[in-house]
Amino acid sequence: MAIVFKLSEFDPTDFNIALSPLAEMMALLHVMAEPDHHLEARSSLVAISGSIDDEYLREFNFLSPLWARFRCRLFFPLTARSQTLEKELEAVESLSNHAFIWLCAEGVQGMRGPVPSVDKLLQDSPERQQFLEYCLSRSTARHDLAIELLTDPDSIRQRLLQFLDNTNQRFFQREWKLVRDEIRSAVDFHRHQATAHSIGEALSKLHYSAEYNTDLNEVRFDKLQQYSASLKDRTVIAVPSVRIGPHLTVKWEPGLPIIVHFPLRPVSAEPLGIEGMRRRLAALNSESRLELFRHLVGEPITTSELASRLSQSPAQISRELRTLRDSGFLVSERRGKLVFHRIDIDKIVHLGSDLLSIILR
Numbered sequence: 001m002a003i004v005f006k007l008s009e010f011d012p013t014d015f016n017i018a019l020s021p022l023a024e025m026m027a028l029l030h031v032m033a034e035p036d037h038h039l040e041a042r043s044s045l046v047a048i049s050g051s052i053d054d055e056y057l058r059e060f061n062f063l064s065p066l067w068a069r070f071r072c073r074l075f076f077p078l079t080a081r082s083q084t085l086e087k088e089l090e091a092v093e094s095l096s097n098h099a100f101i102w103l104c105a106e107g108v109q110g111m112r113g114p115v116p117s118v119d120k121l122l123q124d125s126p127e128r129q130q131f132l133e134y135c136l137s138r139s140t141a142r143h144d145l146a147i148e149l150l151t152d153p154d155s156i157r158q159r160l161l162q163f164l165d166n167t168n169q170r171f172f173q174r175e176w177k178l179v180r181d182e183i184r185s186a187v188d189f190h191r192h193q194a195t196a197h198s199i200g201e202a203l204s205k206l207h208y209s210a211e212y213n214t215d216l217n218e219v220r221f222d223k224l225q226q227y228s229a230s231l232k233d234r235t236v237i238a239v240p241s242v243r244i245g246p247h248l249t250v251k252w253e254p255g256l257p258i259i260v261h262f263p264l265r266p267v268s269a270e271p272l273g274i275e276g277m278r279r280r281l282a283a284l285n286s287e288s289r290l291e292l293f294r295h296l297v298g299e300p301i302t303t304s305e306l307a308s309r310l311s312q313s314p315a316q317i318s319r320e321l322r323t324l325r326d327s328g329f330l331v332s333e334r335r336g337k338l339v340f341h342r343i344d345i346d347k348i349v350h351l352g353s354d355l356l357s358i359i360l361r
Contacts, residue, residue, distance in 0.1 A: 003221040003228075003250050005203065005258075010231035012199045016080035016257075017190045017238045019183055022088035023261060025164065025172050026075035027243040029067040032060070041245065044175065051170040059163050065108050065142045066160070072107025073251050074100075074160075076259040077237050082187065085168060085176075093161055101153050103253070108135060108146050111225075121150055179242040186240035186264050206238055206262045207248050221250060221260075222274065231258070240264050276328065277355055280347070283327035288312075289320050293343060296324075300333065300340035 031041045032048070052060075066072040077083070078091050095103075098118050105115045109131065116127035128150065136143035149156050194202040200219055204212035209222035227250075235257040242264050249261040283289060288310075295301055295309060303321065307314045321341060324330040331344050 001223060001226050003223045003225055005219045005221075005236075006228065006230045007200055007203075007217045007219065008230065008232070010199060010234070012194070014231075014235045015194055015199055015202065015238070016235065017187045017194065017240070018077050018080060019082040019180075019187050020077050020088065020239050021085040021172075021176055021180075022092075022164075023076050023239050024176065024179065024183065024241055024243055025085070025167060026067050026071060027241050027245075027247075027261075028172065028175060029060075029064075029167070030069075030071060030247075031243055031245065033064050033067060034069070041243065044243075048171045048175070056166065056170065059159070059166075061141065062145060063160060063163055065110065065139070065145050066104070068110060070107060070110040071249055071251075071261075073103045073253055073256065073259070074107065076251055076261065077239065078256065080235060080237050080257065089161055089164060093157070097153060100157055101149065104149055104153070104156065105131070105146070106253070108142055108149060110138060110142070175243075182242055182264060183240050190238060190240065203236075203238075203260075206260055209248060221248060223248065223250065225250075227252065234258055236260065238262060279327040280329065280351065283323050283329060286320075286323075289324060292317075292320055292324065293329075296330070296341055296343040297345070297348075300342040302338050302340055306341070 035045055074092055101118045105121060109115050116131055120127035121131060132146055135146040193205050200212040203219045204210040211220045237257045238260045241261055244261060244263045251259040295306060303314050303317050307317045321330060329343055329347050330341055332339055332341050
């Protein structure tokens with residue numbers, strides 16, 4: 001599955017890189033809601049925990065569907081210009097009631113498809129009932145928030161804005177200072193990429209899962225979503241993030257700029273694609289190779305020594321070593337006339353986080 005951007009007739013001046021403190025706040029709230037998916041952020045969560053009390057936690061849980069895996073479009077830039085958090089919150093406050101309900105309802109519903117029209121949602125209609133039933137099937141939290149949104153959207157908007165301001169005062173302004181300069185540097189770097197390279201190359205440099213097909217003039221992002229669209233007459237805003245972890249988020253609501261929210265820090269030094277992960281898991285699916293692992297992790301060893309220890313022929317050992325090398329686990333070093341083999345420990349350490357990154361992006 002993939003998200004495909006067709007670049008024919010796309011105006012490169014409509015591609016923008018923006019700094020968004022609100023999107024970074026949303027990323028941090030998402031990490032707080034799903035800590036098991038973000039092992040890299042544990043130290044930050046420990047530091048934040050001292051700023052949270054029961055009252056804050058109740059409001060966090062009530063609003064949490066908005067920053068769950070789908071991540072509500074309200075938290076991403078509405079314009080291509082980098083803005084302060086204050087300006088971004090003012091933009092949310094200035095949205096029409098219709099636009100706020102539409103974007104909020106989509107976030108509450110999550111991954112399913114287009115939500116019913118706002119007019120249908122605000123009436124006693126079958127579409128409203130189906131929307132509420134689907135939210136309830138996902139969780140009572142989504143259903144409770146959906147009911148409040150459709151009953152009193154003004155109250156929900158004020159609660160959300162107050163909660164975000166409270167989050168900023170409690171801990172986000174401190175967290176933002178820690179990552180702001182790194183994100184600004186990324187904005188400058190990718191703006192340079194956009195001027196120094198073709199638009200397809202610039203888009204493909206946003207994430208290691210992206211692939212630019214020059215023959216088809218399209219960019220494919222490896223995602224657990226299926227979407228293909230022409231970028232003609234559309235604005236694209238790329239938003240770099242530190243706290244997003246392994247996630248890549250793409251938002252393409254009609255009438256709004258397309259958003260590509262991408263991580264600055266890969267999970268490992270050499271992030272894997274799906275095929276690379278399959279090779280690694282297949283390499284481990286063998287008793288004989290696992291036995292090799294136990295020897296190769298302990299010390300660098302030659303092929304002949306391994307053959308002697310395991311009572312196999314050098315040819316058999318060489319075949320198994322080739323599989324481990326092709327999967328990226330094996331490192332071989334020549335020392336004089338001998339070649340010593342060892343396992344790259346980092347590849348083992350990062351195997352779980354790399355797998356999680358592939359599944360969640």
